[in-house]
Amino acid sequence: MSAKEFRIAAIPADGVGREVVAAGRAVLEAIAADGTGFSFAWEEFPWGSDYYAEHGVMMAEDGLETLKDFDAIYFGAVGWPTVPDHVSLWGLRLKICQGFDQWANIRPVQFLPGIESPLRKADDTHLDWVVVRENSEGEYAGFGGRAFAAREDKGEVAVQSALFTEVGCERIIRYAFELARTRPRKKVSSVTKSNAQQYGMVLWDQVFQRVAAEYPDVATESVLVDAMSAKFVLQPESLSVVVASNLFADILSDLGSALAGSLGLAPSANLNPERRFPSMFEPVHGSAPDIAGQGVCNPIGAFGSAAMMLDHLGLPGEAEGLRKAIEAATAQGVRTRDVGGGATTREVTEAVIANLPAR
Structure with a gap:
């Protein structure tokens, strides 16, 4: 062969x-x-x-x-x-x-032997989670532009629009649930800022609730991004699969890597x-x-x-x-x-x- x-x-x-x-x-x-x-x-x-x-x-x-x-x-x-x-x-x-x-x-987010973490919990607690990042739209969709550069007195305007589609939200959320089913701890944590971003991220929350109903064997939680940043530091042992939009998952995954010891890991x-x-x-x-x-x-x-x-x-x-x-x-x-x-x-x-x- x-x-x-x-x-x-x-x-x-x-x-x-x-x-x-x-x-x-x-x-x-x-x-x-x-x-x-x-x-x-x-x-x-x-x-x-x-x-x-x-x-x-x-x-x-x-x-x-x-x-x-x-x-x-x-x-x-x-x-x-x-x-x-x-x-x-x-x-x-x-x-x-x-x-x-x-x-x-x-x-x-992996904590390797011989690598010192700034988290005290890492010394005697098994920590291991995965950030699932929506990678095609959200805050990095590239929608927007700049205009009025010729105006006087700082008159230029920049618009940057986040884009959330039901298809985009559903496929990444479903991916997170399927991944969670393969892990020892079957849990998905959804991260948004839907209290302040009442359109795109409310759509995300609604899709998450709908998809979650199809996975009764997987535990769920919905957490605002600021609270999740704190949870990464204070309760990392509670995490398994964290799913979030393009920007939020980008930032949170870097935080997770720093907690594991270095972005280089x-x-x-x-x-x-x-x-x-x-x-x-x-x-x-x-x-x-x-x-x-x-x-x-x-x-x-x-x-x-x-x-x-x-x-x-x-x-x-x-x-x-x-x-x-x-x-x-x-x-x-x-x-x-x-x-x-x-x-x-x-x-x-x-x-x-x-x-x-x-x-």
Whole structure:
């Protein structure tokens, strides 16, 4: 039987994205080389801020057409001081997410052994939850504009509109319930600010109540975003699956990762669950221009994202083996400086590879 070959598009993009994608590829190649019966065919694309400096766009005009036949996309980070952040984000990452309808952004919050958390509860309480982020509309729909720039006396006006559709709300909420059914604690926490945002988020609340009725085996709660921010800190043991709009889940997942020890630890998946288009896997952290090129960035988030990609490709055993290798490496004290260690990116990569399960 011939080996299965997965076509993966690598987009390192900017800053430390280049380093963590290279590290993640090394780990994935080590897994594939261990008699697994599959292989990766990589194609790397030079898109990002350097590409913008040369071409005036963040990615090739036919980039989506080029990417659409890949099995998955492995992404680094976007952003650099020479390009305005809204240009770099909308020109590359969001262009891919929206162009491929990657409507489910999954961000696990994982507390790893050997990593000190600022939460005292983490010392003696098992903490493990997942933030499910609506990734296609909401506050990041891109609706709005600026006008009246020629007015005198600060007369310019900017309008930014959040967009909530019943279809968009229902599919992400239903995804959260299906995910909750696979977890030890079957609970979904919905997050809105519907007391102040009385149209879009009231629609979300109503859809949540309707969908929840179809899952009587799953516990539920609806929490305002400010109260949920406090719950992340004060009652994190009560969480399992947290579902929220594009903006709120973005912020809450970063808070969760900081509570786990560092944004450098956090993986994510941008999924098109229907598989009409390739899904994209990326660490949550940004491009970190202050440490880019120094070989000290934390690759753990990229490794966790690679594990999520393995799951998506139908390789759950390999994904679990990679997660265990990550835990073993951090438990051994191999940590980059953002989590209190002195290891380089390469040393963490080598430690994870060394801890991969033998076949």
